[in-house]
Amino acid sequence: xxxxxxxxxxxxxxxxxxxxxxxxxxxxxxxxxxxxxxxxxxxxxxxxxxxxxxxxxxxxxxxxxxxxxxxxxxxxxxxxxxxxxxxxxxxxxxxxxxxxxxxxxxxxxxxxxxxxxxxxxxxxxxxxxxxxxxxxxxxxxxx
Numbered sequence: 734x735x736x737x738x739x740x741x742x743x744x745x746x747x748x749x750x751x752x753x754x755x756x757x758x759x760x761x762x763x764x765x766x767x768x769x770x771x772x773x774x775x776x777x778x779x780x781x782x783x784x785x786x787x788x789x790x791x792x793x794x795x796x797x798x799x800x801x802x803x804x805x806x807x808x809x810x811x812x813x814x815x816x817x818x819x820x821x822x823x824x825x826x827x828x829x830x831x832x833x834x835x836x837x838x839x840x841x842x843x844x845x846x847x848x849x850x851x852x853x854x855x856x857x858x859x860x861x862x863x864x865x866x867x868x869x870x871x872x873x874x875x876x
Contacts, residue, residue: 765796774810782810786817795822795831802834812838 764771766789774785786794795818801811815823815838823831 762800764800765793774814775807782813783817786814791818791822792825794818795826798823798838799827799831799834812841816841 766774770785774782777785789797794814798811798815798818801807801814803811811834815834818835818838820832820835823835825831827834
């Protein structure tokens with residue numbers, strides 16, 4: 734079922750009224766872009782992500798940033814997208830939570846991998862490390 738059909742069915746069930754109308758609301762909010770586009774964003778490299786994000790209109794981009802920021806596995810993607818939005822766009826979508834998202838996105842830094850200052854070679858111990866009391870060492874005799 735595509736998003737427009739799901740939205741239409743939801744509106745029809747709400748307009749129908751009655752006791753069961755409340756049960757028609759989905760427990761999940763709908764993603765503002767298709768699953769395929771979201772998958773491409775999720776799998777894209779940082780360089781490709783910029784191009785994909787810029788191809789989405791500013792209002793949909795703000796919706797997408799807010800949508801992603803509310804999911805643990807998409808949170809960093811949401812911050813990255815929110816960096817490309819204006820505070821006003823995010824506020825229009827999410828109110829005060831949009832402003833908070835904008836502030837978090839602007840404050841976030843992309844974590845670079847920590848590189849060691851120097852490399853130490855691996856050394857192995859030479860000789861006996863531990864002697865068990867009461868066990869004698871027996872030398873092997875060559876035949």
